[in-house]
Amino acid sequence: MSAVSIPFADSAIMLRRNLKHTMRNPTVVFNAILFPIVMMLMFVYVFGGAFNVGEKYVDYATPGLIVMAISYGLGSTATAVNSDMTKGIINRFKVMDVSRGSVLTGHVIVTAVRCLVADAAIIGVAFAMGFRPAASALDWLGAIGLVLLVSVAASWLTVALGLAAKSVESAGLATVPLIMLPFLSSAFAPAQTMAPGVRQFAEYQPFTPIIETLRGLLSGNPPASQAMAAVAWSAGFALVGYLWAVSTFRKRA
Amino acid sequence: MGVRPGTDGEGMRNSDIAVSGLRKAYGDKVVLDGIDFDVTAGSVFSMLGPNGAGKTTTVNVLTTLLKADAGTVRVAGHDVASETREVRAAIGVTGQFAAVDELLSGRENLRLMADLKRVRSGGRVVTRLLERFDLVESADRLASTYSGGMRRKLDLAMTLVGSPRIIFLDEPTTGLDPRSRRTMWEIVRELVTDGTTIFLTTQYLDEADQLADRIAVLDQGRLIAQGTPEELKRTVPGTHVRLRFASLDELDTAARVLAGSTPDDQELTLRVPSDGDSRSLRALLDRLDEHMIDAKEFSVQTPDLDDVFLALTERTGAEVIAQ
Numbered sequence: 011m012s013a014v015s016i017p018f019a020d021s022a023i024m025l026r027r028n029l030k031h032t033m034r035n036p037t038v039v040f041n042a043i044l045f046p047i048v049m050m051l052m053f054v055y056v057f058g059g060a061f062n063v064g065e066k067y068v069d070y071a072t073p074g075l076i077v078m079a080i081s082y083g084l085g086s087t088a089t090a091v092n093s094d095m096t097k098g099i100i101n102r103f104k105v106m107d108v109s110r111g112s113v114l115t116g117h118v119i120v121t122a123v124r125c126l127v128a129d130a131a132i133i134g135v136a137f138a139m140g141f142r143p144a145a146s147a148l149d150w151l152g153a154i155g156l157v158l159l160v161s162v163a164a165s166w167l168t169v170a171l172g173l174a175a176k177s178v179e180s181a182g183l184a185t186v187p188l189i190m191l192p193f194l195s196s197a198f199a200p201a202q203t204m205a206p207g208v209r210q211f212a213e214y215q216p217f218t219p220i221i222e223t224l225r226g227l228l229s230g231n232p233p234a235s236q237a238m239a240a241v242a243w244s245a246g247f248a249l250v251g252y253l254w255a256v257s258t259f260r261k262r263a
Numbered sequence: 264m265g266v267r268p269g270t271d272g273e274g275m276r277n278s279d280i281a282v283s284g285l286r287k288a289y290g291d292k293v294v295l296d297g298i299d300f301d302v303t304a305g306s307v308f309s310m311l312g313p314n315g316a317g318k319t320t321t322v323n324v325l326t327t328l329l330k331a332d333a334g335t336v337r338v339a340g341h342d343v344a345s346e347t348r349e350v351r352a353a354i355g356v357t358g359q360f361a362a363v364d365e366l367l368s369g370r371e372n373l374r375l376m377a378d379l380k381r382v383r384s385g386g387r388v389v390t391r392l393l394e395r396f397d398l399v400e401s402a403d404r405l406a407s408t409y410s411g412g413m414r415r416k417l418d419l420a421m422t423l424v425g426s427p428r429i430i431f432l433d434e435p436t437t438g439l440d441p442r443s444r445r446t447m448w449e450i451v452r453e454l455v456t457d458g459t460t461i462f463l464t465t466q467y468l469d470e471a472d473q474l475a476d477r478i479a480v481l482d483q484g485r486l487i488a489q490g491t492p493e494e495l496k497r498t499v500p501g502t503h504v505r506l507r508f509a510s511l512d513e514l515d516t517a518a519r520v521l522a523g524s525t526p527d528d529q530e531l532t533l534r535v536p537s538d539g540d541s542r543s544l545r546a547l548l549d550r551l552d553e554h555m556i557d558a559k560e561f562s563v564q565t566p567d568l569d570d571v572f573l574a575l576t577e578r579t580g581a582e583v584i585a586q
Contacts, residue, residue: 019381020379023375023378023379027364027367027375030366030367030371031366031367034366034405035366097362097365098358098360098361098362098363099362099363099364100362101328101356101358101362102356102362102376102421103379104327104328105326105327105328105351105354105356106351106379106380107348107351107352107380108379
């Protein structure tokens with residue numbers, strides 16, 4: 011086996027381990043998929059009628075809910091990463107000739123896959139509720155690419171948070187900001203309609219350009235400047251998350 | 264110290280673990296204060312010491328988990344600091360706390376090890392280990408449902424996947440019931456028969472006595488004695504003959520007749536210092552015969568490792584006070 015293929019093979023083995031964990035704990039997956047759908051039903055059928063967004067509310071809210079579905083499932087990843095570090099199994103991996111990063115990449119890939127599954131579910135439900143995007147095939151491709159990028163970025167950041175947390179409980183709490191941030195963005199209502207202060211925060215926080223880009227792509231006219239900001243934020247988060255995770259892992263492992 | 268130092272005449276070729284001048288401190292606290300030892304390939308080396316003596320720190324350095332502050336450590340012929348990968352490929356480690364994946368079954372845990380170590384025909388290796396460790400019935404249950412003893416067994420089984428050449432066992436029987444302890448001992452003996460080198464830490468003297476070819480006693484970061492169990496026992500004077508009598512009268516007479524003896528009036532026993540060889544024993548029995556004294560019980564007592572350990576650690580305790 012060559013020097014390059016060892017980390018890949020190790021990551022594949024770790025990925026299989028993490029997938030088994032996820033399958034053993036179906037409530038986590040169910041929860042991560044169900045909660046955004048419940049949110050969707052609430053916003054579209056309960057609150058949405060009162061919001062004036064200039065278009066059909068389901069068309070407006072779906073991009074926000076797609077991002078929400080990504081961040082909602084992260085808590086379990088942080089918990090899993092942290093319990094890997096605090097339970098004995100990591101000591102076994104550390105004294106084996108196993109690629110160091112494989113423990114982390116396994117978690118990242120499983121988390122990203124879970125995000126994509128949740129997003130597929132939310133888009134399916136959206137269509138059932140009358141979501142009719144004007145996106146072309148190319149726009150869809152762009153949207154999927156962005157969702158993938160955001161998922162990977164959020165996964166690395168979550169893995170880092172999980173590694174940095176002192177205990178399993180605090181690891182779960184560490185991802186709460188990632189779940190709360192979409193509420194303070196243009197996910198459910200345009201930023202211009204918000205109170206001063208909140209409005210500036212919503213305009214400048216990372217989820218707004220991401221959601222706006224997604225919204226633009228799905229409605230068939232992607233905004234270039236927002237897209238740049240969205241990609242920059244995501245790439246930045248991925249990089250910071252990755253570097254933070256790796257250095258924390260080295261320190262703890 | 265009276266016990267010969269760690270190097271055997273055979274030289275480096277035969278040593279699977281070679282440690283010299285190993286030091287490790289956490290801030291001001293010196294955990295390992297320059298220790299040296301050698302472990303011959305295919306032997307069991309036991310490091311004995313009370314809690315906090317530095318046993319686990321030693322294991323962590325030897326297994327590449329921790330960097331030493333000073334000294335050289337070679338494991339399987341490779342330097343632990345610069346040839347970490349080679350060392351890792353040659354060793355198996357079972358720590359104090361069972362390192363099993365609780366969300367996987369016993370079989371899956373073993374399979375994971377087989378995959379990571381690229382063991383060919385992993386399925387067969389896994390099945391054989393499950394049988395050997397008597398885990399077949401619970402093989403497909405999650406490890407989180409296992410009892411403490413079962414987890415330790417699974418943990419050791421995971422260590423054995425891929426047949427590592429050197430195995431480190433850090434207090435492998437702490438907290439196990441007597442039967443699981445025996446099983447663990449049997450497994451260690453089997454491994455040695457197969458030519459595996461074993462580094463074992465323990466707080467139990469009988470365990471070291473049962474298993475080890477050589478013992479090193481670690482106390483406050485220093486090796487205060489090294490040798491075979493017999494050599495260590497010989498360092499403590501105390502082989503004696505114990506006689507039990509039927510009456511106090513007989514005990515008193517015997518105590519007067521046998522020089523240097525100490526009677527115990529409660530137990531009706533007499534402790535007589537002796538070399539324990541046949542000549543001195545015959546002399547002792549002849550002496551009893553001359554005075555027509557009849558002992559009900561007769562036994563030769565050699566010091567056990569507990570005596571050795573207490574004597575050694577007391578001695579260093581006194582040194583510390585003297586400083």
